[in-house]
Amino acid sequence: MRKKFLLAVLVLLVVLSAQAFAAISGDPIKNYDLPMLITNAGQGPGGKLARLLVSQTKTIILDTDYFYESEPERPELVTRKYSCLMVIIGSTDKGLGASGITIEDEIQRLQRVVEVCKEINLPIVAVLLEQDKRASGIPTNANERCIDLICPNAEWMIVVKRGNSDGRFDEIKAKYNIPLTIIDSQSDFIALAKKIFNR
């Protein structure tokens, strides 16, 4: 019982600290209506992580207020009037290549997504949550290629602090005039989501 209580306290602490002490800095938070769509660039688990974190708000409900599609194409993008498309950048370290998917295939798919978004005026919010994904010394790293494609076409960038330790997103902000908001940790995305969607 004592262990259970301690665990409950731990969960509460994670959620509360994420909400009460969320460290969010950089450009002002943008606001969007609901529903919105979450997807990923690079076939990594970041999209699922964002889905999980938004669900932790308890006020933004999956399959009602927001939807998740791992590989959306035109039909999935136009099926509802989404307020924005949150593209969570993060390549799979385990799957690409090993499971027969190439980064070239993924980049081509993302290019199609970007084109459809432009066509239907669906704003893209580029998000990097997986702080340790990037090996910034390798420009051809799948994550870097996804960043190169998605961020210049985004309306807003949200990046976990350590993911920008080399200033990569500051450079994109300066070059393309795209606002950049920094969160200290992944769990801060919970509080940020509440503010973005006013829930």
Next chain:
Amino acid sequence: MSNETTAKAPVAFKTKVILLIIMAIIAFFAGKEFWELRHYKETFVASEDLTQVKWLSDYLPSLKGTWADTPIYVFDSGVEGGSVFVMGNVHPYEPASSITTYVMLENIHVTTGKVFIMPQGNFSGSTMGSIGGAYPKYVHIETEWGEKTYKIGSRESNPLDQWPDPFTYVHYPDGQNLAYQDIRNMNRTYPGREDGTLTERAAYAVMEFIRREKIDISIDIHEASIMYPVVGTYVAPDSSIDIAMMAAMTLSDSVFDMKCEASPKSLKGLSHREWGDYSDTLAFLMETPEPFIDRITGPITENLMLYGMDEFLVKAAEKGLVYVDYPVSYWGVEGEPMWYRVGRHLSGALEAINWTGLFYDDKAVEVTWPTYDDLAENGLGYYLHDPALAENIDRVQVVYHKPVSVNN
């Protein structure tokens, strides 16, 4: 001419005999080294919570008497709850995984549910070093009462137990083509087959064990090179990925950086894919950073295994070519030390178990063992007990491919 030939012949014969004797002496001493590792028996002082010892062959009798049989230690609280399976050394050249299980085995306390621990997942693989690896046979952990010795094995099963390898390994049942040596890689042979190769049979027995014991949470412990992206991470399939993500986030926010990777659906034979596909268990695989198995290091020594410090990897890290913080620095020692890797696994496993209980009440297991913070404070050796002490003698267990007593 004929006389000359006759005169030289005995000399040539003598030379051949001498060379043969020299070769035999070299072979004897080399063979002795191989024999020692093949037959080395690791021991541990079991926690007082140990309730039963099972064997992998209990779940597939054809493994009995083979080098793939291996003990499974059961800790049953007697209180209804979930069940956990922790597996070490499916790749025995990643010894932080087996040492993690030994720390668990010596210090575990279970108050709800059952815990099953298998320290040598691929026992056959623990009986040799990697072919061409030319690295030390053992790693020694210092304790207050002396040194504790653990094997550094191979990635694959020993060819003495399963040979020859095919030209291409075709995974059963999916038919995916894999590298030839992966037919001896237990973490490429799940779900295994009842009448397959020794490694496939061992994998099948693990699946049978998970199914028959209705294991709720299965944790496969590994290590990875730091230039490999899948390091310092959980890998989990869809069924357990939300739990793994919450566990990773909790660890990253409070103790150490932990990533989370999704198990690819089309990558076959791995525990994090097949355990969940062929049973109802929630599967987790964990990786810690092990510079010893990186390909660009200098001498591959016991110090490299113990402390993980290498100047070439430091250069690689400076150029952004590694996927973890490197080197980490503790108590003035830089590298990726053994205590750090074991500590990561101990806390990583606990976090996965605890979060599973929060997601699913009926799978809750209440268990304690030393954590990362404990090892940071007291060191690794502190949690390995002296088998010679009177109060410990009756609790000493020998880990071998068949039951043996302490004195054998």
